[in-house]
Amino acid sequence: MTGKPDIREILKCVRCGTCRSVCPVFRELGWESTSARGRLMIAGHLLDGGLPDEAALASLRSCTTCGICKEICPAEINSPQLIEGARRAISGRGLLSEAQLKLKTRIQATGNSLGEAQDRLAWMTEKEIPDRAKAVYFAGCLNSYRYPQVTARTLSIIKPLGVTVLKNERCCGSPLLRTGIAAETIDHNLEQIRATGAETVITGCAGCYTTLKNDYPPEFEVLSLSEFLEEHISDLKLKSLDITVTYHDPCHMGRHNRIFDPPRRVIEAICNLEEMKWSREEARCCGGGGGVRSGYPDLSLRMARRRLEDLPSNVETIVTTCPLCMKNLNDAGGMAIDLIDLVAQALPEHASGSGSSPGH
Amino acid sequence: MMNLIDDLRRLVGDRATDSSSERLCYSRDASQVRGLPDYVVRPLNAIEVSEIVRLAGRLGVPVTPRGAGTGLAGGAVPIKGGILLDLSGMDRMLELDLDDLQVQIEPGVIPERLNWALKEHGFFFPPDPGSSAMCTIGGMIANNASGMRCVKYGTTRDHVLDLEVVMADGRVIHTGSRMLKSSAGYDLTRLMVGSEGTLGIITAARLRITPLPRARRLIAASFPTAEAGARAVIEAFSAGIVPSACEILDRTTLMVLSKCNPNLALPMDGDLILFEVDGSEQSTAEEAEQIERACSAAISVRIATGKEEMEEIWAARRLVGAAVSRLDPNLSRVYLGEDVGVPISQIPTLIARVERIAEEAGIPAMKYGHIGDGNLHAALFIDITDEDRWGALERAADRIHLAALDLGGTVSAEHGIGLARARYMERQWGEGLDLMRSIKRAIDPQGILNPGKLGL
Ligand SMILES: Cc1cc2nc3c(=O)[nH]c(=O)nc-3n(C[C@H](O)[C@H](O)[C@H](O)COP(=O)(O)OP(=O)(O)OC[C@H]3O[C@@H](n4cnc5c(N)ncnc54)[C@H](O)[C@@H]3O)c2cc1C
Ligand code: SF4
Ligand code: SF4
Numbered sequence: 101m102t103g104k105p106d107i108r109e110i111l112k113c114v115r116c117g118t119c120r121s122v123c124p125v126f127r128e129l130g131w132e133s134t135s136a137r138g139r140l141m142i143a144g145h146l147l148d149g150g151l152p153d154e155a156a157l158a159s160l161r162s163c164t165t166c167g168i169c170k171e172i173c174p175a176e177i178n179s180p181q182l183i184e185g186a187r188r189a190i191s192g193r194g195l196l197s198e199a200q201l202k203l204k205t206r207i208q209a210t211g212n213s214l215g216e217a218q219d220r221l222a223w224m225t226e227k228e229i230p231d232r233a234k235a236v237y238f239a240g241c242l243n244s245y246r247y248p249q250v251t252a253r254t255l256s257i258i259k260p261l262g263v264t265v266l267k268n269e270r271c272c273g274s275p276l277l278r279t280g281i282a283a284e285t286i287d288h289n290l291e292q293i294r295a296t297g298a299e300t301v302i303t304g305c306a307g308c309y310t311t312l313k314n315d316y317p318p319e320f321e322v323l324s325l326s327e328f329l330e331e332h333i334s335d336l337k338l339k340s341l342d343i344t345v346t347y348h349d350p351c352h353m354g355r356h357n358r359i360f361d362p363p364r365r366v367i368e369a370i371c372n373l374e375e376m377k378w379s380r381e382e383a384r385c386c387g388g389g390g391g392v393r394s395g396y397p398d399l400s401l402r403m404a405r406r407r408l409e410d411l412p413s414n415v416e417t418i419v420t421t422c423p424l425c426m427k428n429l430n431d432a433g434g435m436a437i438d439l440i441d442l443v444a445q446a447l448p449e450h451a452s453g454s455g456s457s458p459g460h
Numbered sequence: 461m462m463n464l465i466d467d468l469r470r471l472v473g474d475r476a477t478d479s480s481s482e483r484l485c486y487s488r489d490a491s492q493v494r495g496l497p498d499y500v501v502r503p504l505n506a507i508e509v510s511e512i513v514r515l516a517g518r519l520g521v522p523v524t525p526r527g528a529g530t531g532l533a534g535g536a537v538p539i540k541g542g543i544l545l546d547l548s549g550m551d552r553m554l555e556l557d558l559d560d561l562q563v564q565i566e567p568g569v570i571p572e573r574l575n576w577a578l579k580e581h582g583f584f585f586p587p588d589p590g591s592s593a594m595c596t597i598g599g600m601i602a603n604n605a606s607g608m609r610c611v612k613y614g615t616t617r618d619h620v621l622d623l624e625v626v627m628a629d630g631r632v633i634h635t636g637s638r639m640l641k642s643s644a645g646y647d648l649t650r651l652m653v654g655s656e657g658t659l660g661i662i663t664a665a666r667l668r669i670t671p672l673p674r675a676r677r678l679i680a681a682s683f684p685t686a687e688a689g690a691r692a693v694i695e696a697f698s699a700g701i702v703p704s705a706c707e708i709l710d711r712t713t714l715m716v717l718s719k720c721n722p723n724l725a726l727p728m729d730g731d732l733i734l735f736e737v738d739g740s741e742q743s744t745a746e747e748a749e750q751i752e753r754a755c756s757a758a759i760s761v762r763i764a765t766g767k768e769e770m771e772e773i774w775a776a777r778r779l780v781g782a783a784v785s786r787l788d789p790n791l792s793r794v795y796l797g798e799d800v801g802v803p804i805s806q807i808p809t810l811i812a813r814v815e816r817i818a819e820e821a822g823i824p825a826m827k828y829g830h831i832g833d834g835n836l837h838a839a840l841f842i843d844i845t846d847e848d849r850w851g852a853l854e855r856a857a858d859r860i861h862l863a864a865l866d867l868g869g870t871v872s873a874e875h876g877i878g879l880a881r882a883r884y885m886e887r888q889w890g891e892g893l894d895l896m897r898s899i900k901r902a903i904d905p906q907g908i909l910n911p912g913k914l915g916l
Binding site (some may be wrong): 108111112114115116117118120123130131132133137138141142146153154155156159174175176326 | 477479480481482484485488489490502513522528529530546548549572591594595668720780783786789792793795808844845902
């Protein structure tokens with residue numbers, strides 16, 4: 101993931117423009133510099149020694165790294181990876197944006213991307229957690245601080261299955277990697293994970309998942325929460341609910357890591373699932389990823405609103421498996437919940453019977 | 461050149477820019493032509509376009525219209541600088557008039573999206589370039605684009621009823637009407653279709669739409685030689701069949717296709733002809749049988765009726781042109797000499813010549829195309845970081861163009877002339893080119909609209 105992107109890869113772009121038909125940022129902004137094709141031209145120019153102007157920086161920084169362009173590119177170009185590479189190259193030249201600088205200082209000061217000074221484990225309702233376990237639940241910054249109920253719910257459901265948490269978890273490093281600044285926190289987390297003796301790390305955040313899976317040394321198995329739940333579906337003795345929900349594929353779970361079926365199987369074990377207009381490989385981005393939510397909040401919300409147009413008619417509840425997607429879709433007026441919220445509703449001990457709509 | 465950015469901003473606000481990176485992004489299309497604009501403007505309606513053109517006219521600044529920049533001839537590349545007008549943001553569907561079999565749209569509408577909207581009502585807009593998911597209809601009209609279904613349904617030209625055009629002096633005119641036919645004066649619509657942005661800027665288009673056929677069938681016939689395949693096509697045509705598509709894919713192309721989608725159920729043992737017939741269940745069944753008979757020289761014939769299977773084959777075929785790097789990651793497709801056309805009977809000769817030319821140049825080539833209307837796409841691929849290979853490629857492309865002209869054909873059957881093929885216009889047209897120059901002078905005396913194109 102480090103090093104300069106290969107100019108040969110960029111030259112492979114035949115400028116066919118196929119990516120224009122799917123890039124969610126281009127859809128909103130319309131300038132050629134905001135399509136994958138334009139971003140590659142700019143990246144190529146910078147790698148050739150060209151100097152970035154405002155539009156160049158905005159072009160590279162406004163990519164959510166959703167990867168849908170890669171999915172359909174006939175020349176098989178991995179644009180998000182090349183764009184991240186170009187971002188790293190310009191951060192190397194000291195060209196950090198204000199948002200990136202803030203993020204960096206925040207993570208260095210507090211260990212989380214939100215700059216929260218509070219105890220990271222404040223969400224925890226369990227009194228005791230084992231020091232060592234077969235598996236570790238990696239909660240992540242967003243879930244720890246913004247969705248404490250989701251996090252608490254997750255642990256209470258999976259702890260009996262032999263799972264613990266890290267005593268001193270820090271940001272996984274994802275927002276830093278994705279924005280092109282190398283992560284110092286990785287080593288810290290690695291040590292913590294090693295100390296638990298866990299062979300498996302489970303996470304319910306798409307950003308954490310892709311980072312743990314692809315940017316940490318392969319010392320342990322990394323499972324998304326949906327995969328873990330699917331594996332243990334019979335242990336959970338879920339009851340069925342008479343509701344219909346839809347599922348939003350987080351880009352970094354679906355396209356980037358091909359986790360399409362596990363969340364769907366968990367949902368279908370509980371209730372009806374109706375797909376969004378674009379789903380799986382073709383799912384449109386919620387607009388939150390790649391640092392776009394913090395760097396370009398308005399643009400990010402516009403993409404989220406556009407994504408809500410893909411809802412099937414008569415279905416309100418959107419189940420997803422990433423706190424960032426959940427937050428962005430909710431901020432845009434959607435009704436998004438985490439998969440674990442749905443699972444919690446279907447647990448045998450859950451009181452409110454079937455038929456109610458799952459809230460959070 | 462004086463600085464126009466403030467004037468442009470007064471007209472369209474922040475939809476005008478002179479940022480160097482943005483200009484860079486608009487300096488190319490899908491061809492090898494390059495040219496940096498001085499300004500990029502993204503107008504939203506005919507009034508803005510007219511004001512911009514008037515401003516440019518007062519100062520003698522070039523204006524180059526652009527749709528999605530998927531053109532393969534450099535048509536949308538501003539080789540003389542000036543103002544680049546990106547019309548892809550004008551993408552509203554203005555009117556859907558099913559009773560009169562027509563729609564009115566803005567030029568930035570993408571054909572695939574128009575077809576999604578029409579499908580609900582049982583209609584479609586037939587011209588289907590391989591780029592239909594991303595190009596604009598304005599660009600299609602300006603290039604007279606066409607696709608696989610044009611052998612039966614005609615090219616873009618045959619589906620345009622009326623255009624709203626901003627002329628070089630800023631006037632806004634209409635070239636036609638809602639009428640499906642008309643016999644009143646010069647056919648200005650046809651003059652504008654294929655004019656590649658050199659005569660006016662299209663700001664709206666009224667298009668004729670066609671009811672969707674109820675059934676389709678795809679016949680895949682594999683032949684020992686391309687020549688045998690071409691003979692089968694001629695035989696099928698003489699039997700009175702008008703296929704809705706008739707494509708040839710040579711062995712190299714098939715190899716690339718199978719790399720794109722290993723599950724494709726296509727015979728790989730020869731040069732392939734794909735016939736598609738559409739209509740009713742009964743008519744397509746009968747025609748498929750007739751085609752099978754016409755293919756007596758084939759090694760194998762397969763008939764597909766499954767919707768998904770057919771869609772998969774066409775989807776792969778549509779993007780094959782750009783997919784060659786799957787064969788060898790070091791090779792890239794270069795769109796040069798890629799769009800020649802000859803009378804159908806000459807296709808086998810053309811294929812043989814292209815084969816020889818490619819072999820002599822040491823360049824691997826896929827040969828595929830719309831054999832039903834004599835359009836052959838020769839896809840040459842090289843390592844684009846190798847300077848020597850570029851020279852060889854350009855020479856090979858030149859020979860392919862000359863071979864097509866020699867066989868009574870055209871240097872471009874659908875992608876247009878732009879700059880990439882401008883130097884062949886004299887040879888293809890002779891005196892006819894003089895008339896084109898006179899028309900251009902009469903309509904755009906200052907020569908501000910897309911200067912440097914079409915060999916004018
Ligand atoms: C992978 C691939 C496959 C393709 N397959 C086909 C195919 O099967 N058949 C085919 O015909 N072409 C094909 N093309 C070529 C190209 O997509 C078509 O020519 C398309 O119609 C161009 O549309 P565009 O919007 O990209 O136009 P651009 O490339 O932006 O412009 C093309 C020309 O139109 C002019 N223009 C654009 N908009 C306007 C306007 N509103 N008013 C006046 N002039 C305007 C420009 O000045 C330029 O001269 C393919 C291209 C690619 C990359
Ligand atoms: S789809 Fe791929 S090859 Fe085509 S323009 Fe986009 S990045 Fe380039
Ligand atoms: S990764 Fe997504 S946002 Fe980035 S260029 Fe590709 S399609 Fe656009």
